[in-house]
Amino acid sequence: AQSVSQHNHHVILSEAASLELGCNYSYGGTxxxxxxxxxxxxxxxxxxxxxxxxxxxxxxxxxxxEFIKSKFSFNLRKPSVQWSDTAEYFCAVNPRGGKLIFGQGxxxxxxx
Amino acid sequence: xxxxxxxxxxxxxxxxxxxxxxCRSLDFQATTMFWYRQFPKxxxxxxxxxxxxxxxxxxxxxxxxxxxxxxxxxxxxxxTVTSAHPEDSSFYICSAIxxxxxxxxxxxxxxxxxxx
Numbered sequence: 001a002q003s004v005s006q007h008n009h010h011v012i013l014s015e016a017a018s019l020e021l022g023c024n025y026s027y028g029g030t031x032x033x034x035x036x037x038x039x040x041x042x043x044x045x046x047x048x049x050x051x052x053x054x055x056x057x058x059x060x061x062x063x064x065x066e067f068i069k070s071k072f073s074f075n076l077r078k079p080s081v082q083w084s085d086t087a088e089y090f091c092a093v094n095p096r097g098g099k100l101i102f103g104q105g106x107x108x109x110x111x112x
Numbered sequence: 113x114x115x116x117x118x119x120x121x122x123x124x125x126x127x128x129x130x131x132x133x134x135c136r137s138l139d140f141q142a143t144t145m146f147w148y149r150q151f152p153k154x155x156x157x158x159x160x161x162x163x164x165x166x167x168x169x170x171x172x173x174x175x176x177x178x179x180x181x182x183x184x185x186x187x188x189x190x191x192t193v194t195s196a197h198p199e200d201s202s203f204y205i206c207s208a209i210x211x212x213x214x215x216x217x218x219x220x221x222x223x224x225x226x227x228x
Contacts, residue, residue: 036155036156038217041144043146043161044207094150099224100156100222
């Protein structure tokens, strides 16, 4: 079955630390890839997406992600986190023509 | 773990008819649920925020009378697409926030709607 796996359930960082959140998926065909963020009490917001082209994707708020096809991965990165980045982050995969499949989410806590 | 059940997973309806999609939190109380839709090759679009016991808050551009949302209990929110048209064909997904901490989010599996 198709699945999306986020390696870390809860990540705690200090401000200015670098962030990398792992995301792997299991699907052999072509996929669209997304990272969403949900701040406490708010709805999902799109951070970035990959459909095709340059596998290094830049999103909003200084986030970027790299699609590595051979590793079935789409890790999210940010060089220097801020307290305001505290939120839950979801990786999602959309096999073309198929439904959107979410990872279980990673809660990020940034200490001031 | 907590589960959000969405039903039906697939539905085909005729133009002009209405179809209801349910979103249930199976083992927790969800004070807030969100409804999204996704068009092909696009990301999710928030349609509305559903709060138990009160009217849903719709996003700009979403027709309230067409997409009726009812959050009648702490475990159930429904989205009814009224007078469906082929352009309403889409993937609809709900998410629910656990009422205890307010910071744990769970997703339904989504519902494919095809209007013919």
